Amino acid sequence: MRWARPALPRVVLGGSATLVASLIALAVPQVLRSVVNGPLLTDGSRTAVVQAALLVLVLGVLEAVLVWCRRALIATPGTGVERTMRTDLFRHLLDLPVAFHDRRGGGQLLQRSMGDLHTVRRWMVFGLVQLVVAATTVLVGAGLMLATSPPLGLVYLVGAVPVIWLGFRFRQDYKVVARRARDQAGDLATRVEESVHGIRVLKAFGRGDDALEEFVRQADELRGTELDKARAQSRMSFALAWIPETTLAVALGLGVWLAATDRVSVGALVAFFATATVMTRPVESLGHLMAMTLDARAGTDRFLDVIDTVPALADPAEPVALPAAPAGGTRVELRDVRFAHTPGSAEVLRGVDLVLEPGETMALVGLTGSGKTTLLQLVPRLYDVTGGAVLVDGVDVRDVTRHDLRGAVAVAFEDPILFSASVRDNVLMGVPTERLAEMTEQEVDDVVRIALDVASAGFVHRLPQGVDTVVGEEGMSLSGGQRQRVALARAIAGRPRVLVLDDPLSALDVATEADVTEGLRRVLAGTTTLVVAHRTSTVALADRVAVLEDGRITGVGRHADLLASHPHYRYVLTAEGDEAARPLPGDLDVAAEVGR
Ligand SMILES: Nc1ncnc2c1ncn2[C@@H]1O[C@H](COP(=O)(O)OP(=O)(O)OP(=O)(O)O)[C@@H](O)[C@H]1O
Structure with a gap:
């Protein structure tokens, strides 16, 4: 070994x-x-x-x-x-x-x-x-x-x-229980991890006793196996x-x-x-x-x-370099993309064709569970397509190294995960290490400040140690909306060529959302962006909107045009909330048409 x-x-x-x-x-x-x-x-x-x-x-x-x-x-x-x-x-x-x-x-x-x-x-x-x-x-x-x-x-x-014969039998029996005990210890650890992680839910729903009961059952199972081990060992001894x-x-x-x-x-x-x-x-x-x-x-x-599990998303044997960032921005193309989470399961995406022109911001709208997050995750190659291809500036994402790809594509998830580090370090995670190494202290400070400004994360400066405040495990010392803004700052800090945002404003109040939207508009100019949107206010960030329906893109166009011509789009935005179908400024006439 x-x-x-x-x-x-x-x-x-x-x-x-x-x-x-x-x-x-x-x-x-x-x-x-x-x-x-x-x-x-x-x-x-x-x-x-x-x-x-x-x-x-x-x-x-x-x-x-x-x-x-x-x-x-x-x-x-x-x-x-x-x-x-x-x-x-x-x-x-x-x-x-x-x-x-x-x-x-x-x-x-x-x-x-x-x-x-x-x-x-x-x-x-x-x-x-x-x-x-x-x-x-x-x-x-x-x-x-x-x-x-x-x-x-x-x-x-x-x-x-x-003795030799008994030793042989002992080996056969003990091998099985030893493995079982280790697996059960792992399951028990998973139970603790899951319960601690979901402690709020357990407490809020008064389910602590159920969790304890389940824990005791698993602990008893493990104890039983440990006793089997001890019995086998004492027989041998x-x-x-x-x-x-x-x-x-x-x-x-x-x-x-x-x-x-x-x-x-x-x-x-x-x-x-x-x-x-x-x-x-x-x-x-x-x-x-x-x-x-x-x-x-x-x-x-x-x-x-x-x-021994071979990473399915390993780097290619002969990686292709991404072309230098074009002046007008990066082009992203999804070509007949298919995806199923597990082999043999139903496809979530069934032939998605979508082009994001250089510097364009595209909103992705669809019903809950329609596959928006899944589609988004294919761009930074968190999952690999099971059919078709995702291309960044004409290069298949599977042909470039993951390091190069992740330097070019940044992500902010709807459920923002922060690490138990300072706000500053969390934001700087979005900047490639080599680039950070070349920056002066002042430049690094500026990157953090600007990113937090764009994300309207001014609250950070009121934290006990400002940007140096440690946010606790998974950022739990911050509110959901605060975490979301720090995660957004992290995504934009590295000035990526492509930005992938999964409903990044969902936890914000209307006033903060307007501030962030304003800041993002400035930053998104020139950055090709795909943003999942559930609300009209998020759609407002986009130049065009793509409608994901039944695993396919069934419409691409301006919000106002789609609102007028695409019944499913209208249904999705209306179904998501009363204010959702609120027309964007300038769309009032079209919306009025539709409403009549
Ligand atoms: N890790 C996974 N393993 C298996 N199936 C999954 C996994 N993640 C998502 N799915 C399934 O894929 C489908 C699409 O999920 P996805 O999260 O992409 O939807 P979504 O459109 O982003 O939904 P929402 O608007 O609620 O965030 C769902 O049917 C979901 O059950």
Whole structure:
């Protein structure tokens, strides 16, 4: 795995240190054997006993030093691997298309980047090395026992057969519950995230108890799975404790008989059981270490599920550069555009043909759910068309890099999302980083000031720290209309070639709306703009209006002309509100005609 590779040298070194430490532990019984068989049972030489004791002491100190080395060597790369995996996952999440995030719960992704990777790190730092060392210790120990006394060693090996079989079954069962537990933990995190996000709705509708009930149900489910895990693990640990112990009891009876009949030396018998004692801990830890490994595997699988998802909206292999911005403005064309949110589902857009001439402001009007937002999102390529093409200055948006495209096209959504940063930083998100890097402090200040002015966001200067006020998570410390204006300022701050606005004035009162409209008119001159409009006042920003009906554009023209000639347009604007069909200044005559 590429994430583990940089850490491998230190992990191998740390593993080797632990291995040597375990082998040292296994060597102690052999020293014991030589003491028992030598000085203890024969000449009783004190020097030999002292030498042996000193040797055991040195071996003990060496073992302790090596255990310390393991910790020092492995802790750092373990955290490094976790950090790199987490960063790569986050980078990938940013790279994945909006359609991916439409399908995945936020909590699941949170759980993947935090809980799952934490499990992987713990396994790398502790589980992996311990597992290798325990397995090696058991193998070497079994070999030593076999060499010390073949009949006793064989008894021990016979006992290993059911343990191996149980281990195999444990692996099969635990793998499934480990994955289920991680998925359920992700679902639970999604529930928390969704409830916190929608706390106002829950409180306003008194639905807190229902949310709690659902949370408890999911938490119980997770607890059930955790208990299944614990049960499987304790079954395995139980087997790993009683089978070797029973085997040793049999071996003890046999060993005493063999020693009594001089078929095995007392020293060998002592060494055999001392080795078995050294092996007790590694053998018993195998259950826990296997469980840890399978947990880490479930975490890794969930990590790879996301990281292996190829971004459907990747940059083209040979990107085309957008032509330099033409003096008169940028031309945007939607050519026979088709779009379905998921493969096989009904098409939301069914052959949209629309041209925005350079510098033109086009309003997009249609019934709720007719696909206006969807259409808008195809221009900055938040989704890819499923048929036809979107062209910016004659270039298919799929042929340019996303970086170039997003430098040229700016968006303001109806539901404006701000980040927990200052107003100033939120606005500056709309300016490409390279351009920001070339600006002086004064120029940056001017960009922020002008953008906020155009969006009539003067309220910002009355905030406690002015433009440096941090707006809280998702900008929740601001009102809806205030957030909408900051988001609008962000969209226009970068002076984009194309501006895509999704009903950007919907949360504003009439007076503020008039101010913003006035400011926008100035800015929009020369910027090709597509703006979703539900109200006549937003339509007032536009040079022409396009009517989206049943997935197609059924009319394009001036507001007054459409009001006169297009029944669906008239119906949409009238249906959206009493004041909606209010004619624009200068349209009074036509409106009067229609009204008659
Ligand atoms: N992420 C999504 N996944 C699946 N279907 C979606 C998704 N987003 C929107 N839709 C569907 O696509 C259709 C068009 O939705 P869209 O948001 O584009 O409409 P709209 O015209 O902007 O509506 P409104 O005026 O209410 O904002 C709707 O039927 C909606 O259910």
